[in-house]
Amino acid sequence: MDDKVFLNADFSRRVAVDTEKMEWTPSPGGHVLRKRLHLVGRAEAGQVTSLVQYLPDSEFPEHNHPDGEEILVLEGVFSDETGDYPAGSYLLNPEGFSHKPFSREGCLLFVKLRQYPGQDRERIAVQTADQPWRSSVRKGASWKKLYAQEPYTDFSRLEAWDEPASLGRLNFPGGAEILVIRGEFSDEHGHYGQYSWLRVPQGGSITPTSNSYCEVFIKEGGFAYLRAA
Numbered sequence: 001m002d003d004k005v006f007l008n009a010d011f012s013r014r015v016a017v018d019t020e021k022m023e024w025t026p027s028p029g030g031h032v033l034r035k036r037l038h039l040v041g042r043a044e045a046g047q048v049t050s051l052v053q054y055l056p057d058s059e060f061p062e063h064n065h066p067d068g069e070e071i072l073v074l075e076g077v078f079s080d081e082t083g084d085y086p087a088g089s090y091l092l093n094p095e096g097f098s099h100k101p102f103s104r105e106g107c108l109l110f111v112k113l114r115q116y117p118g119q120d121r122e123r124i125a126v127q128t129a130d131q132p133w134r135s136s137v138r139k140g141a142s143w144k145k146l147y148a149q150e151p152y153t154d155f156s157r158l159e160a161w162d163e164p165a166s167l168g169r170l171n172f173p174g175g176a177e178i179l180v181i182r183g184e185f186s187d188e189h190g191h192y193g194q195y196s197w198l199r200v201p202q203g204g205s206i207t208p209t210s211n212s213y214c215e216v217f218i219k220e221g222g223f224a225y226l227r228a229a
Helices: none
Strands: 004-007 015-018 032-042 047-054 063-065 069-080 083-086 089-093 097-099 107-113 124-127 141-148 155-161 170-172 176-183 185-187 190-192 196-200 204-206 214-220
Touching (some): 015 190, 047 069, 069 176, 083 124, 124 141, 196 204
Antiparallel strands (some): 004 032, 015 196, 032 047, 063 097, 089 124, 141 155, 155 214, 170 204
């Protein structure tokens, strides 16, 4: 049995990762590579957040998903027995879901595993490119819903920021994870290009200072389901 691993497991601290500077590492799936951003537990059976790359004509062995799985397809086409999911697709596979995923042309995914307990969670499969942007209460921002289901506290969305500096201070009482999907933004702590990942602790905030358009994935309310070191 592999030993427990703790990577970015202190949820009281702000974390920012430039994934472009990370090396890809192999997974048990052969031609499936990954960049791990967060891991608590055994190396192949813990709670984990990663970028995952399927090389062309690669597949992953059949497996189930205790405590669920969340996937955002960033590039290429991801597939399993339920269908083909091109870039922009969002999947929430609930506890107990089983599949044998593959990719014919290759793909890049943002994946969160074992962070969605609950037998009654709905399975979600949407193509965000087909959804219109909704107006936000914040001027210069719009959004697309990905997942929210009562009584669970976690909810995910995409946001588009026309001019990030115009947003002011963004508060996250319950903490948040942010992945830059397109474009870039900056704040007083640094610069975040495409596929940069941030975790803001409970009660934290960000104050963007840049004027470049960007799109981000934001997940809030998920700290309740994370295991600490």
